[in-house]
Amino acid sequence: MAKEPILSAKDVEIQFSLRGRKLTAIRKCSLDLYKGETLAIVGESGSGKSVFTKSFLGMLDANGKIIGGSIMYDGIDLSKYTTEKEWMTIRGKKISMVMQDPMTSLNPLKKIGKQIQESIEINQGIKGPQAKKMALDMLTKVGIPDPERRYNQYPHEFSGGMRQRVVIAIAVACHPDILICDEPTTALDVTIQAQILNLVRSLQEELKMTVVYITHDLGVVANVADRVAVMYAGQIVESGLVNEIFYDAWHPYTWALLSSLPQLGVKGEPLPTIEGTPPNLFNTIKGDAFAPRNKQALAIDFEEEPPFFKVSDTHIAKTWYLDPRAPKIEQPKSIRQLRSKMEGRR
Amino acid sequence: MPDREKLIEIKDLQISFGSGRKKFVAVDHVNFDIYKGETFSLVGESGSGKTTIGRAITRINPVSAGEIRFKGQVISGKISKELDLEVIKKCQMIFQDPMASLNERAKVDYIVSEGLINHHLYKDEADRKAKVEAALREVGLLPEFASRFPHEFSGGQRQRIGIARALIMQPEFVVADEPISALDVSIRAQVLNLLNQLQKTRGLTYLFIAHDLSVVRFISDRIAVIHKGRIVELAEAEELFLHPFHPYTKALLSAVPIPDPEIEKKKKLLVYDPSIHDYSVNKPIWEEILPGHFVYGNEKELEGYRKEI
Numbered sequence: 001m002a003k004e005p006i007l008s009a010k011d012v013e014i015q016f017s018l019r020g021r022k023l024t025a026i027r028k029c030s031l032d033l034y035k036g037e038t039l040a041i042v043g044e045s046g047s048g049k050s051v052f053t054k055s056f057l058g059m060l061d062a063n064g065k066i067i068g069g070s071i072m073y074d075g076i077d078l079s080k081y082t083t084e085k086e087w088m089t090i091r092g093k094k095i096s097m098v099m100q101d102p103m104t105s106l107n108p109l110k111k112i113g114k115q116i117q118e119s120i121e122i123n124q125g126i127k128g129p130q131a132k133k134m135a136l137d138m139l140t141k142v143g144i145p146d147p148e149r150r151y152n153q154y155p156h157e158f159s160g161g162m163r164q165r166v167v168i169a170i171a172v173a174c175h176p177d178i179l180i181c182d183e184p185t186t187a188l189d190v191t192i193q194a195q196i197l198n199l200v201r202s203l204q205e206e207l208k209m210t211v212v213y214i215t216h217d218l219g220v221v222a223n224v225a226d227r228v229a230v231m232y233a234g235q236i237v238e239s240g241l242v243n244e245i246f247y248d249a250w251h252p253y254t255w256a257l258l259s260s261l262p263q264l265g266v267k268g269e270p271l272p273t274i275e276g277t278p279p280n281l282f283n284t285i286k287g288d289a290f291a292p293r294n295k296q297a298l299a300i301d302f303e304e305e306p307p308f309f310k311v312s313d314t315h316i317a318k319t320w321y322l323d324p325r326a327p328k329i330e331q332p333k334s335i336r337q338l339r340s341k342m343e344g345r346r
Numbered sequence: 347m348p349d350r351e352k353l354i355e356i357k358d359l360q361i362s363f364g365s366g367r368k369k370f371v372a373v374d375h376v377n378f379d380i381y382k383g384e385t386f387s388l389v390g391e392s393g394s395g396k397t398t399i400g401r402a403i404t405r406i407n408p409v410s411a412g413e414i415r416f417k418g419q420v421i422s423g424k425i426s427k428e429l430d431l432e433v434i435k436k437c438q439m440i441f442q443d444p445m446a447s448l449n450e451r452a453k454v455d456y457i458v459s460e461g462l463i464n465h466h467l468y469k470d471e472a473d474r475k476a477k478v479e480a481a482l483r484e485v486g487l488l489p490e491f492a493s494r495f496p497h498e499f500s501g502g503q504r505q506r507i508g509i510a511r512a513l514i515m516q517p518e519f520v521v522a523d524e525p526i527s528a529l530d531v532s533i534r535a536q537v538l539n540l541l542n543q544l545q546k547t548r549g550l551t552y553l554f555i556a557h558d559l560s561v562v563r564f565i566s567d568r569i570a571v572i573h574k575g576r577i578v579e580l581a582e583a584e585e586l587f588l589h590p591f592h593p594y595t596k597a598l599l600s601a602v603p604i605p606d607p608e609i610e611k612k613k614k615l616l617v618y619d620p621s622i623h624d625y626s627v628n629k630p631i632w633e634e635i636l637p638g639h640f641v642y643g644n645e646k647e648l649e650g651y652r653k654e655i
Contacts, residue, residue: 044530045501160392189391189557194601194615216531219560219603222610242607260535261605262564267583270542271535271564277500 005032006177006210007056007095012079013068014048014055014234023281025051027234028069033178033210040213040221040242042257043231046278049214052231053180055079057095058087093123096171100183102163106155113139113151116170123174138169141206143199161192165199172203179204180212185220197224218261222246227314230254233279233289240315249335250309250317252297253290259334272334288319298326353519353551354380354403358412359422361398372398373575376412377632380519380551387554387562387583389598390572396555399572400521403553404437405430416519431465438512442524444504448496454507455492458482461515481510485540502533509540513548523555538565559602563587568638571595574620577632581639591641591651594618623647 014026025048033039041049054060056071058081071078073094081087099105107115116135121127126134132151139147142165155163164184171179181200185193197220204211213224221228222242229239230251238251249255256274258264264271276293279285288294291301300306300320309322321329359376362369373395380386388396401407402422403414409422421433438461441447448457458478461467468474479489485506496504505525512520522541526534542565544550556562562569563583570580571594579592590596597618604610623630628644635641635651643651 044532190559190601190603191391191598191618193603198615217603218531218605219610222605222607223603225607246605246607257531258605260532262534262538262561263605267564270539273535273539274532 003034006035006073007033008072009052009056009069010072011069012052012055012066012071014051014060014064015067016061016064018063021282025064025234025281026055027281027285029231029235030069031229031236031239033212035177035210036204036208037226038204038211038213038224039227039229040215040225041229041231041236042216042218042221044216044257044274044278047231048234049231050182052234053182053212053214054097056178056180057091057097058084059091059097092119092171092176093174094176095178095180096174096176097180097182098164098167098171098184101187102160102167103155103187105167106163108155110154111151112153112155112158112166113147116166116173119170119173134173135169138173139166141203142166142169142172143195144169160188161195164188164192164196168196168199168203172207172209175207176209178210178212180214182214183216184213186215186217193220200224218246218258219263230257233285234281235289235318237290237319238315238317240311240317244312244315248311248315249331250311250322251290251319252294252321254317255332255335256293259332264334296329350381352379352415353382353417354553355415355418356399356403356412357415359399359402359409359414360411361395361402361407362410371410371575373402375632376572376575376577378570378577378580380553381567382518382551383545383549384567385545385552385554385565387556387566387569388572389556389559389562389569391557391598393574394572395575396572397523398575400439400523400553400555403519404439404521405433406439434461434465435467435515436517437519437521438515438517440505440508440512440520440522440525443528444501444508445528447508448504450496452495453492454482454494454496457496457507458492458511458514461511467515477514478510481514482507484513484544485510500533501529502536505529505533505537506540509537509544513544517550519551519553521553521555524557525554526561527556527558534561541565559587559598560604571598573618576642577640578642579640581636585636585639589636589639589655591635591639591654592643593622594620 009031011028011030012026013028016023016025029052043049055066066079113135116138117131120131120134136147136151139150144150144165185196215221225242228242228245229236232253238254259272260274274293279289287303288301288306291297298320306318306320308316308318310316320326356376356378359373361373362371364370390396398407402409413420414422416433455478458481459474462474478492482489482491487506526537529537554566566583569583569586570577573594579595590599597616600616625644628646630642630644632640632642633648641651
């Protein structure tokens with residue numbers, strides 16, 4: 001890709017200290033974000049997808065620390081930032097985040113309008129009536145009818161979908177370059193979910209933002225993403241264009257994720273599941289982290305960590321399956337049939 | 347299928363909260379039957395009253411009009427103590443959020459056997475222990491987990507505890523209120539498999555409450571779509587997906603994300619506008635438009651639906 005990345009994370013390592021023990025949540029994870037694209041990060045809970053993206057805006061919990069690697073944004077290495085003051089130049093202004101649960105991410109004691117205005121006042125230094133006008137504009141922009149009246153209401157007077165719109169308004173109020181949406185629709189109904197996804201898409205076009213979705217819903221991924229990164233046990237194990245991941249995945253974990261979709265199930269037969277549990281990140285992981293859960297694991301998977309292999313210019317996978325020396329392994333049937341199956345379902 | 351045994355019959359059910367000026371009718375004119383051994387799903391957005399119906403069947407919410415029958419006996423309103431106990435035993439519920447539905451200060455042993463303790467359904471301590479152990483094994487947990495607290499478990503394991511708690515009462519009918527919505531994708535499949543397997547081994551009947559139609563299709567025999575306290579369409583699962591009639595059902599189906607980028611990027615989202623229904627003159631009815639396929643609408647709308655067949 002000839003395009004220059006807008007943000008480039010390299011070999012990021014993040015450690016948490018818990019009761020004197022060290023938990024390595026992110027193990028040398030690299031990611032490039034390009035201008036205007038939509039990237040979806042998928043993986044099960046605990047795979048580190050939230051932690052990884054939170055480190056871009058200094059929102060790690062107090063016991064977490066970036067211990068290695070670099071996060072280059074606009075010529076600055078964000079991983080060297082330590083103080084709140086430094087982070088405040090990035091957070092909300094350049095990179096913003098929308099959290100999962102709109103019920104908990106708003107202040108219940110403050111008027112909706114004030115909460116948006118606050119973001120504008122702090123980050124842009126615009127005060128008073130002018131900031132209020134911008135807040136009202138933002139409310140209109142995110143599709144909240146009757147903004148004048150809504151401005152003076154409290155979060156409990158809003159429905160879940162409306163609240164999520166407010167959270168988005170706060171996040172984009174300062175026209176950030178990158179918007180990170182952490183499971184933005186998990187707490188919402190399907191119909192509302194579709195509306196919110198459309199809203200983010202239209203804001204993205206208007207403000208020329210790069211959007212990162214963190215989700216475990218592959219349906220949402222298929223809808224929004226240009227590129228997909230699959231995370232497992234603190235690492236990105238496969239990344240590629242959305243079609244490459246859905247139709248031509250190579251990492252066994254991606255296969256497992258795709259084939260455990262309820263939509264692919266046959267009535268009366270058990271759904272394929274991923275056996276076992278993710279590895280304990282307190283321990284050092286040897287070889288491929290997914291190997292113990294992979295029925296088709298190769299001997300080398302337990303010995304040595306696989307490097308990234310190139311599938312195409314845009315598609316890489318971290319699995320020994322792609323090594324020329326590896327025995328020939330076919331993609332599972334259910335993956336190859338995914339497309340025809342889904343088409344039959346419509 | 348008129349010869350199938352009806353386990354639950356719901357007739358003209360109305361559930362309201364509050365009284366006088368503050369009265370709010372959450373569920374109105376709801377009619378459906380659940381046959382023995384089937385999985386019946388109730389789908390709708392939040393606030394549509396789907397959970398309220400489930401709770402009414404398990405006698406948590408009182409019914410303001412209409413009746414609910416369990417095995418032919420009326421179980422709504424005032425009933426005898428014996429019948430009440432019977433319903434408590436035979437109708438169990440699995441809750442949505444496994445983080446919130448388990449008592450954090452009680453051990454799994456107590457959580458699972460609380461029903462037994464409340465109704466003295468065990469002979470002695472050894473019998474109770476044995477029952478807890480059997481229930482835990484049945485849901486794929488180890489018996490030694492009984493001495494642990496809920497916070498020591500993952501989301502999927504907690505949901506299994508919730509299922510064990512329902513199973514220990516030897517129910518015939520289980521209301522599963524969004525049992526997998528709060529779980530991770532990989533764990534969803536496991537819990538669905540468990541529910542399916544239990545249905546086979548125990549001959550359970552499920553009322554499955556959900557807002558995600560994609561999951562519902564895989565597990566249900568029949569699906570009812572509910573909107574603002576009213577069931578707008580009811581049909582066999584595949585039938586509903588292939589021939590939805592009611593505009594709300596269509597909107598709901600169009601909103602389901604399909605995990606396929608080609609289809610997903612092309613799809614058009616339908617938005618349901620309730621004001622398209624003009625029920626001022628022509629009153630709507632609950633009509634069987636195809637065998638086993640019911641839809642709610644007035645004469646004119648039904649005519650339109652018939653043309654779509």
